[in-house]
Each structure stands twice: as C-alpha cells, then as structure tokens.
Amino acid sequence: MLGGSDELHATLHQGVRLLGSQVITLSINYTQNVRLTDCQNGFRAIRRDVALALDLRENITTIEQEMVIKTVRRGYHLIEVPTHEYVRANGVSNFRVKDVAPRYVTSWLYYLFLWRPPRRQARRVGA
Structure with missing residues (x-):
C-alpha cells in the first residue's frame, strides 16, 4: 500500500483481493x-x-500473514518500506481467491487467535 499498485483496483477479483487483504x-x-x-x-x-x-x-x-504475526508476537522488529506493484508484463496470474479463501481464513484465525510463541527454556547457570 505504501508504494501503490497499477492493477489492484482493475477488476472485481482484484477488488475482492484488496478487501480480504485489508481485513487481515x-x-x-x-x-x-x-x-x-x-x-x-x-x-x-x-x-x-x-x-x-x-x-x-x-x-x-x-505464509505472508503467518510471517507477520509470528514476527510481531516473538518481539522482532518489523518495518514497511514502499514497493510498487506494476501491471504484470507477461501471462496471467493463476491465483484465484475462491480457491484459497478457506485456507486464508483458517490460517489467519489460527495464527491470530490460537498460536502462541513457545516459551523459552531457562538456561542453567554453571551447568
């Protein structure tokens, strides 16, 4: 979002993709x-x-949402820098929201509400 996109608002499919991304x-x-x-x-x-x-x-x-949630929950530093999404030069994307929506929702809910970082093991001093 920081750098913009040339194709994000072009079709209904891309609009649905944007909506899902924003909800997440x-x-x-x-x-x-x-x-x-x-x-x-x-x-x-x-x-x-x-x-x-x-x-x-x-x-x-x-993996993108998993990476962000785990990074934040484990206390690592996370920053955003602007990148720009240009219109695809060749071919068509085979990504279909309807094919992966259940997996997105399941993964999103699991990592957001159920997953917790493992507890760190205490080190024994002098052992």
Missing part, C-alpha cells in the same frame, strides 16, 4: 497493536536466524 491487515493491527498498511503484498527481507526462529509452516501465499 486491520485485524493484525488491532489485535497486535501495530500499524501496518499491508500484510499480504510486498517483498520480504529477513535475517536467516530470524526466519529459522519463526518456524514458518505455510507453503502458499498464506
């Missing part, structure tokens, strides 16, 4: 006390040790 982002902002503009789109840069510590499980685009 607003719910994360409200429940996690953060102020993000977009939890679904964009480029991610992450340190290897942090990525491993997040123990990411999702294997489709739902």
